[in-house]
Amino acid sequence: MLLLLLLTNAFVLLPWAGAGRIIGGRKADAHSRPYMAYLEIKNGRNTTACGGFLIRPDAVLSAAHCMDKKGTVKVTVTLGAHNIRRQERSQQKIRAGKWVIHPQYSRKDGKNDIVLLKLKKKAEINENVQCISIAKENERVRVGDLCTVSGWGWTSKAGDMSDVLMEVALKVQYAEICEQLSNNFQCQSMICVGDEEEEKATYKGDSGGPLVCNKKAHGIVSHGYEDCLFPEIFTRISHFEPWIQKQLKRFSRKPSWELDSNPECENEEMTLWENLGI
Structure with missing residues (x-):
């Protein structure tokens, strides 16, 4: 029945960026998500x-x-x-x-x-x-797994804001639910999370935060749908x-201007990075 109700609306992809806090969650204990x-x-x-x-x-x-x-x-x-x-x-x-x-x-x-x-x-x-550790390539969350998300995002569509870190527990859903909402849902690279019955979700300002399951980051808050807060889409880290x-290996390499000027360094493979915001 829920799917039928969802499908009667036109859903628009709505990436969540901005400031605010989590909907339906609670204040996290101070520094409990280091x-x-x-x-x-x-x-x-x-x-x-x-x-x-x-x-x-x-x-x-x-x-x-x-x-x-x-x-x-x-x-x-x-x-x-x-x-x-x-x-x-x-x-x-x-x-x-x-x-x-x-x-x-x-x-x-x-x-x-x-x-x-x-x-x-x-x-x-x-x-x-x-x-925090991240999920390995062969690790996947299961439908029904209860995970947590933290953030400084909105607590409502009205834009109520919190200065302190909030957290919420969300359940992993069947991929078919999100597939019904959007043809763009990709099971291999996305996770369908959250349901209407719980009335809990991430929202604007929570983008980029981790979906933590069994003490590992399995997902990244990505996007939702304009007319529906539940479920929502997370990037699948595995x-x-x-x-x-x-x-990360490329990050560990020294850029050319930090290398010692000696023959051993002249032939080292260099990676060019776009230095933004420096």
């Missing part, structure tokens, strides 16, 4: 915010649509935050020196909605700032794990 990152994205005079999560002291995962902007973009990553509007002693603010958006990312239909950011300096790992590992 992997969470708050991304402040400046594009000219416009400033938006997204979530993200630390997977290595110098690397943060988020959603590609958060970074999909024209012109000069500057990104400041805040780690160790609970109340994002206060200058907490636990916070570390680090600029993103560069980032790489998946080459097959599609702005139109939200496919391959993933970006990896390289921090200009490594985060200091402590009780308030820690990395599908992109080989790509993520490849980019």
